[in-house]
Amino acid sequence: MSVARPGRGFENGPDPAGASGYVDAPPRMGFFTDTSVCIGCKACEVACKEWNLVPEDGLVFTGMSYDNTQALSANTWRHVAFIEQPKRIEVPATAGEDVGVAPAAAQFRWLMSSDVCKHCTEAACLDVCPTGSLFRTEFGTVVVQQDICNGCGYCVPACPYGVIDQRPDDGRVFKCTLCYDRLKVGSEPACAQACPTASIQFGPLDELRERAGRRLGGLHDEGVVEARLYGHDPEDGVGGDGAFFLLLDEPEVYGLPPDPVVTTRDLVSTWKAVAVAAAALVAGVSASFAFGRR
Amino acid sequence: MVPDADFTSYYGKPVLNAPTWEALDIAGYLFLGGLAGGSSLVAAGAQATGQRDLARVAKIGSTTAAALSLLALIHDLGRPTRFLNMLRMFKPTSPMSVGSWILFAYVPASTGATVLDLADRLPTAGALATGGAAVLAPALASYTAALISNTAVPSWHEGRHEMPFVFVASGAMAAAGLGLLAAPRAETAAVRRLGIGAGVAELALAETMERRAGMVGESFRAGRAGKYRRAARSLVGAGVLGTLVARERGGLLSRAAGAALLAGSACTRFAIFEAGVESARDPRYTIVPQRERLDARKRAAPNDGLPRR
Numbered sequence: 257m258s259v260a261r262p263g264r265g266f267e268n269g270p271d272p273a274g275a276s277g278y279v280d281a282p283p284r285m286g287f288f289t290d291t292s293v294c295i296g297c298k299a300c301e302v303a304c305k306e307w308n309l310v311p312e313d314g315l316v317f318t319g320m321s322y323d324n325t326q327a328l329s330a331n332t333w334r335h336v337a338f339i340e341q342p343k344r345i346e347v348p349a350t351a352g353e354d355v356g357v358a359p360a361a362a363q364f365r366w367l368m369s370s371d372v373c374k375h376c377t378e379a380a381c382l383d384v385c386p387t388g389s390l391f392r393t394e395f396g397t398v399v400v401q402q403d404i405c406n407g408c409g410y411c412v413p414a415c416p417y418g419v420i421d422q423r424p425d426d427g428r429v430f431k432c433t434l435c436y437d438r439l440k441v442g443s444e445p446a447c448a449q450a451c452p453t454a455s456i457q458f459g460p461l462d463e464l465r466e467r468a469g470r471r472l473g474g475l476h477d478e479g480v481v482e483a484r485l486y487g488h489d490p491e492d493g494v495g496g497d498g499a500f501f502l503l504l505d506e507p508e509v510y511g512l513p514p515d516p517v518v519t520t521r522d523l524v525s526t527w528k529a530v531a532v533a534a535a536a537l538v539a540g541v542s543a544s545f546a547f548g549r550r
Numbered sequence: 551m552v553p554d555a556d557f558t559s560y561y562g563k564p565v566l567n568a569p570t571w572e573a574l575d576i577a578g579y580l581f582l583g584g585l586a587g588g589s590s591l592v593a594a595g596a597q598a599t600g601q602r603d604l605a606r607v608a609k610i611g612s613t614t615a616a617a618l619s620l621l622a623l624i625h626d627l628g629r630p631t632r633f634l635n636m637l638r639m640f641k642p643t644s645p646m647s648v649g650s651w652i653l654f655a656y657v658p659a660s661t662g663a664t665v666l667d668l669a670d671r672l673p674t675a676g677a678l679a680t681g682g683a684a685v686l687a688p689a690l691a692s693y694t695a696a697l698i699s700n701t702a703v704p705s706w707h708e709g710r711h712e713m714p715f716v717f718v719a720s721g722a723m724a725a726a727g728l729g730l731l732a733a734p735r736a737e738t739a740a741v742r743r744l745g746i747g748a749g750v751a752e753l754a755l756a757e758t759m760e761r762r763a764g765m766v767g768e769s770f771r772a773g774r775a776g777k778y779r780r781a782a783r784s785l786v787g788a789g790v791l792g793t794l795v796a797r798e799r800g801g802l803l804s805r806a807a808g809a810a811l812l813a814g815s816a817c818t819r820f821a822i823f824e825a826g827v828e829s830a831r832d833p834r835y836t837i838v839p840q841r842e843r844l845d846a847r848k849r850a851a852p853n854d855g856l857p858r859r
Contacts, residue, residue: 320561384700384701385641388638404638405628405632405635407629408628412567412570413569413706423628427628508833511559511561512565513836515841515847519707522700522710523643529714533692533718534718537692544744545595545740549601549739
């Protein structure tokens with residue numbers, strides 16, 4: 257049996273692999289998903305399923321545009337969201353007169369975004385896992401050890417993004433591993449490799465954050481004022497995501513929580529309340545007996 | 551309820567994945583854990599004051615509840631044969647890990663106390679086991695509040711500071727209910743006081759928790775949770791009143807009041823469980839409070855990390 261280190265108020269700080277006890281860990285790896293160049297081809301979904309042998313779950317008509325996998329789940333580790341929005345598309349002045357825009361298209365835009373596990377700096381799923389099945393890899397990612405998971409299901413409601421889930425026929429929980437096996441041999445994750453537009457970019461998180469900052473600046477300069485980053489900030493409620501995004505609308509439009517906070521951040525104060533309540537229970541029962549037998 | 555005008559979501563889909571737990575297993579466990587914890591304290595109090603029959607009732611109750619709760623927990627696992635993996639680590643960040651260790655220590659103590667009492671052997675060892683179970687009992691009755699609060703489930707997480715108090719009140723009330731139901735009338739004075747006090751406290755604390763949760767508190771009033779909540783209020787109210795009146799009148803009323811307190815505690819646990827599931831399934835409860843928080847922060851620091859407009 258091992259005793260997990262609670263750390264400073266249960267938090268990891270900026271280096272989750274180091275905080276988990278790795279010495280000389282490789283740089284923290286992650287995804288930058290630039291949804292402004294996603295074309296909705298779902299190559300990432302397919303590549304992920306193929307590589308990780310994830311069972312099928314998307315052969316239904318949902319009526320949700322081209323989306324038939326609906327959400328991240330035990331059997332969908334990359335999920336491409338499709339949003340059809342009535343919105344006027346401004347043609348940049350630099351495009352010139354020769355760019356024809358159909359009248360219908362001028363009133364309408366399509367948002368597409370490939371969602372994935374965020375591999376949080378402060379990962380609630382990992383914090384609450386009672387068996388140690390969920391663990392922090394040397395790359396700073398969060399992975400389920402399938403030979404240990406006993407299917408208690410605690411990680412499922414703990415995740416603020418609705419990522420990890422239980423396979424009912426199997427009993428255990430599953431989610432994106434950021435292709436841990438491929439990272440181990442120096443390859444990039446299957447989804448990033450399959451992405452034809454470099455919407456999914458893989459690399460050291462520091463580099464990705466710089467690249468994302470430049471891309472955001474470029475888009476703003478081109479007049480795409482609605483572009484914003486999501487999950488890039490180490491000061492946010494989960495200490496920053498290992499997989500972050502460039503979005504073209506508010507996060508909730510894509511099914512993402514606008515201001516997620518890792519639940520464990522409030523656990524110290526919750527344990528204190530538990531201790532006071534436990535003491536109150538002892539006091540209450542003692543008082544009931546102290547007043548005698550009549 | 552008028553939907554929030556600013557509320558947007560992805561095709562109305564939930565943001566969170568709802569708990570996969572079965573209501574009967576996990577809400578049942580919340581109830582049984584409270585009953586076991588409360589009963590072990592009642593057993594110790596009864597033993598210390600020489601009320602042997604009440605002590606025996608409470609011991610049997612605590613051990614039965616603990617055994618059933620273990621079964622419920624194992625039954626709810628996706629891989630029940632791996633339940634011993636719960637003891638691979640001790641993790642303070644996981645209330646389920648902490649709880650596994652509490653149960654691991656509590657069940658033998660409680661069982662020992664009951665078996666030695668029933669066998670009428672080794673009174674010193676029996677007293678030690680009774681004391682040991684009573685030392686662990688407050689933790690057993692309260693840690694489950696941290697367990698469910700330490701999730702992203704809106705109504706559970708928002709209730710995190712009141713939940714432990716609701717849970718200990720509910721556990722004490724259930725234990726008092728069992729005493730009133732099954733102990734001889736001559737030994738029910740303490741559990742009568744406990745039942746009334748804990749019952750009133752449970753009603754008030756659950757109400758406080760619901761109100762302080764803001765819009766998320768709606769999840770306690772709607773649907774299945776609302777039905778359990780209303781049933782709990784009626785049962786606890788009837789149980790408290792019945793216990794008060796039964797002080798002057800016969801034993802049957804006292805026993806019925808005890809049963810009502812027991813059932814009321816169970817209904818409270820099921821109401822809280824169902825409210826959590828509902829609040830995870832409806833994206834409104836996740837998105838609206840987060841959006842309000844984010845917008846308030848943006849108003850305070852308008853140029854901080856915002857896209858240029």
